[in-house]
Amino acid sequence: MIIIKYQVVKSVGGNFWVKKDNHILVVKGRKKLKDDKIYVGDFVDIDENQKVIEKVLSRKNFLIRPPLANVEQALIVVAPLPKPDFLLVDKMLIKFFSLGITPIIVINKIDLCAQFFINDIIEQYGEVCKIVLISALDYNNTATTLNPELSGKFSILTGQSAVGKTSILNVLVPDIEMETGEVSKVGRGRNTTRHSEIFVMHNGALIADTPGFNALELDEFSPEDIIDNYPEFNKFKCKYNNCNHIAENDNDCAVKQAVRDGKINKKRYERFVKLYLTAKEKEKKQYG
Ligand SMILES: Nc1nc2c(ncn2[C@@H]2O[C@H](COP(=O)(O)OP(=O)(O)OP(=O)(O)O)[C@@H](O)[C@H]2O)c(=O)[nH]1
Ligand SMILES: [Mg+2]
């Protein structure tokens, strides 16, 4: 029996499409593996002769909605319309950093963007992650801007409803033509995008679309977890190791000093305080 490692790229009713290099197989899961414990993105051991999954390999990370394993990069799509909720962007960043997923902010619909809108995002997030600008209506430019960022990785498109995630996917993987639009025609809520599948781009990169959302809870994050996932804070060394960058005497907190000096974005910091205090409140309620 020869066992070879593949990655699951699609799952429909007990059939799994698994990929290795340019090769795709349709396989089943071994009976002892529960079918619903095998997720898109999973690396699996395949018996090529019997066309079965023998084993699911341990995951680097796992996203619940939609279920996706081993995501390496997240394109957080924002646009002038619908207006960005930056608190939501901050929450996504916290979540992705904590899962070891590299975020990239993609400003889409630049055909509708005022320069001050772009500048504001660069001021807020320029020190946090890479930022790229596109318009999904401009196919060539979108492809040339995003292809090098995506090459060799498994990325997801994520962000608020109607920012253009599926439109971008259609540019990157032209053969699939997924449905886009402001409101779902199927009538199951406002989201157009529902199922999870990984698409293979011409350059071999892997990409998955995700449904838009307008709220995200950070229930599993302690106040300390919140602090740990602000990479732009790490450069500054406060007097006390356990500094929460809020209550400490101004002169002892290098993060607060950096905010005053304009080295850390003030809006980002103010929203951090909000998220930290929310997590603190929750902790108090839980543990008294
Ligand atoms: N002007 C302009 N419109 C765009 C651009 N990209 C997408 N749109 C439009 O924005 C609307 C929403 O696009 P979708 O691609 O469905 O957005 P989505 O983020 O996938 O939405 P959900 O799946 O519902 O979360 C559609 O009407 C698109 O035609 C762009 O770059 N410029
Ligand atoms: Mg969509």
Ligand SMILES: [Zn+2]
């Ligand atoms: Zn501090």
